[in-house]
Amino acid sequence: MPVPEHHEFFIDPNRCIGCQACVQACAECDTHKGHPMIHLEYIERSESTQTVPVICMHCDSPTCAEVCPADAIKKTPDGVVQSARKPRCIACNNCVYACPFGVPKMQTDFDLMMKCNMCYDRTSVGKKPMCATVCPSEALFFGTREEVEARRTRSRPVNEFKFGRQTITTKVNMMVPKASTHEHVDVTSQMQGEGRRLRLNVLSDSLYEPGSA
Amino acid sequence: MRKEIVKATTAGVLATLLLGALVLIGSRRLQNFDAALVAYTFATVFAVFGVVYRYAMWIQRPPTAVYFRRGWQVFLNPKWLGRNTIELSKRLVSGFALNAFIWRRGKARWGAHWLIMWGCLIAAAITFPLVFGWIHFEAPLNEFDKYTIFVFGFPTITLPVDSFLAFMIFHGLIWSSFLVIAGVMLAFRRRMRDHGAAALQQFGEDILPLLLLFAISITGLAIWASYKFMGGYAFTFLSVTHAATVIFTLLWLPFGKFFHIFQRPAQLGVAFYKDVGESMPPAKCARCGEGYAPQMQVDDLIEVQRRLGYTYEMESESGADHYQRICPRCRRSMLALAQGSLWYQAREHESVV
Numbered sequence: 001m002p003v004p005e006h007h008e009f010f011i012d013p014n015r016c017i018g019c020q021a022c023v024q025a026c027a028e029c030d031t032h033k034g035h036p037m038i039h040l041e042y043i044e045r046s047e048s049t050q051t052v053p054v055i056c057m058h059c060d061s062p063t064c065a066e067v068c069p070a071d072a073i074k075k076t077p078d079g080v081v082q083s084a085r086k087p088r089c090i091a092c093n094n095c096v097y098a099c100p101f102g103v104p105k106m107q108t109d110f111d112l113m114m115k116c117n118m119c120y121d122r123t124s125v126g127k128k129p130m131c132a133t134v135c136p137s138e139a140l141f142f143g144t145r146e147e148v149e150a151r152r153t154r155s156r157p158v159n160e161f162k163f164g165r166q167t168i169t170t171k172v173n174m175m176v177p178k179a180s181t182h183e184h185v186d187v188t189s190q191m192q193g194e195g196r197r198l199r200l201n202v203l204s205d206s207l208y209e210p211g212s213a
Numbered sequence: 214m215r216k217e218i219v220k221a222t223t224a225g226v227l228a229t230l231l232l233g234a235l236v237l238i239g240s241r242r243l244q245n246f247d248a249a250l251v252a253y254t255f256a257t258v259f260a261v262f263g264v265v266y267r268y269a270m271w272i273q274r275p276p277t278a279v280y281f282r283r284g285w286q287v288f289l290n291p292k293w294l295g296r297n298t299i300e301l302s303k304r305l306v307s308g309f310a311l312n313a314f315i316w317r318r319g320k321a322r323w324g325a326h327w328l329i330m331w332g333c334l335i336a337a338a339i340t341f342p343l344v345f346g347w348i349h350f351e352a353p354l355n356e357f358d359k360y361t362i363f364v365f366g367f368p369t370i371t372l373p374v375d376s377f378l379a380f381m382i383f384h385g386l387i388w389s390s391f392l393v394i395a396g397v398m399l400a401f402r403r404r405m406r407d408h409g410a411a412a413l414q415q416f417g418e419d420i421l422p423l424l425l426l427f428a429i430s431i432t433g434l435a436i437w438a439s440y441k442f443m444g445g446y447a448f449t450f451l452s453v454t455h456a457a458t459v460i461f462t463l464l465w466l467p468f469g470k471f472f473h474i475f476q477r478p479a480q481l482g483v484a485f486y487k488d489v490g491e492s493m494p495p496a497k498c499a500r501c502g503e504g505y506a507p508q509m510q511v512d513d514l515i516e517v518q519r520r521l522g523y524t525y526e527m528e529s530e531s532g533a534d535h536y537q538r539i540c541p542r543c544r545r546s547m548l549a550l551a552q553g554s555l556w557y558q559a560r561e562h563e564s565v566v
Binding site: 012016031041052086088110121182185186188 | 271274276277279280281308314317318407408409411412413470473476477479480483486487499500505506510511514517518521523524525526527528529530531533535536537539540541542543544545546547548549550551552553554555556558559560
């Protein structure tokens with residue numbers, strides 16, 4: 001069964017409180033038992049305790065799949081980019097180094113790349129992914145567009161990301177301020193200098209937007 | 214017609230002609246060719262064309278082409294050839310003969326794969342030479358209790374018909390059937406009980422191959438049971454059914470899951486590529502300065518991405534010319550920072566540092 005079209009994933013890294021619940025829940029997923037696929041990353045540990053949960057963004061044109069020499073990474077018709085197919089993956093690491101979001105993980109022991117597959121065993125039967133069910137701050141939210149709009153009155157979802165000159169569109173959305181005029185998130189703007197300073201939203205009132213509790 | 218298709222078609226035709234020539238030579242101008250097996254031969258010829266065609270198309274994909282070339286380059290490099298040869302023998306045993314990496318993925322998965330793999334290898338090693346007329350058996354003159362095994366028309370060993378070795382050789386396909394059936398049972402058990410497998414499996418990719426292997430094995434066993442224990446009951450029906458299952462599998466070989474048999478050896482080339490890459494200074498992240506990947510692989514990936522039409526080229530104060538020069542960890546941090554930056558801009562310089 002495909003993932004229902006009206007159910008979408010919305011990520012809001014600024015809301016992450018680093019509780020690790022998503023990591024623990026992820027390891028419970030039946031498709032990669034015992035191995036969390038989510039990355040919970042400190043953004044700049046020397047500056048802040050702020051963390052970011054990174055899941056697979058399920059790109060429309062997945063670079064990981066395109067650079068795979070074994071043709072092991074497949075996207076389902078409903079747009080979910082799956083883990084490498086076990087008979088084919090030759091553990092070359094190309095996908096790990098090529099993913100613009102830094103998502104795939106190489107399981108060296110198994111000679112196998114594994115990655116977030118949006119808990120396909122759950123989402124394909126209408127349930128939420130494990131991480132989204134346990135995230136207390138809704139940094140990871142899975143639901144309808146209407147639900148997220150009601151909860152984030154000052155945010156809107158975007159699914160377009162810039163990496164240098166490359167634009168990547170994704171199945172997963174990121175919440176950005178409604179007031180922002182940008183139609184995409186420019187990731188490479190954060191290389192260094194001014195852009196590298198931590199500018200987060202966590203201590204502002206936006207965490208507790210009306211209706212978000 | 215596209216250049217890749219022309220190359221792949223040429224490779225397929227050449228391989229098919231080569232097989233045809235080997236059948237003619239090996240069967241001594243069809244003198245030892247068993248006409249009853251001609252349908253198997255034609256199915257195999259088609260399978261060879263299909264497999265070689267698909268393989269040739271596959272290795273022309275930009276990432277595969279780079280790895281194919283690099284794998285051979287690093288393997289044959291005189292500097293590493295000695296070490297590579299020793300490593301090759303180790304990897305053939307651990308990876309291919311023992312499937313050690315599958316053992317680490319799961320014992321049930323390993324059991325299923327190992328039994329199916331060896332069952333199929335033994336069966337293929339017996340069946341194809343018989344079908345092509347490369348192997349045949351003859352009784353020596355006036356010695357009807359013995360058989361001489363001829364390979365490519367040349368006599369090899371002669372053994373008593375009722376010896377243990379003859380029993381093992383003549384029942385080779387029976388033993389391989391037992392291995393395959395046991396493996397298929399284990400695989401089906403896992404696929405029926407494992408929720409993760411159930412969510413991701415597809416009929417054509419995961420179930421059909423098991424059904425085909427089971428059908429081939431069980432009909433093969435039934436033929437043996439028919440002539441051995443049932444006085445040839447339903448022998449013709451069973452022979453035709455068995456042939457149909459085998460021929461369907463051969464025709465399907467280039468298209469489905471079984472193609473991984475031919476792709477999998479690429480793992481060896483990749484292992485040598487990784488060995489060499491790790492023995493060199495790593496690429497350092499243009500943002501954090503930490504080593505994160507073999508430099509050779511980063512450079513190759515940039516080339517592959519360009520050939521695929523990606524434009525990850527960039528300009529930055531650090532001088533990084535390509536997004537590939539940033540480590541995966543920094544990419545994840547930058548994603549969050551980019552979102553924070555949008556909030557900062559929207560809030561007119563309300564920042565938290």
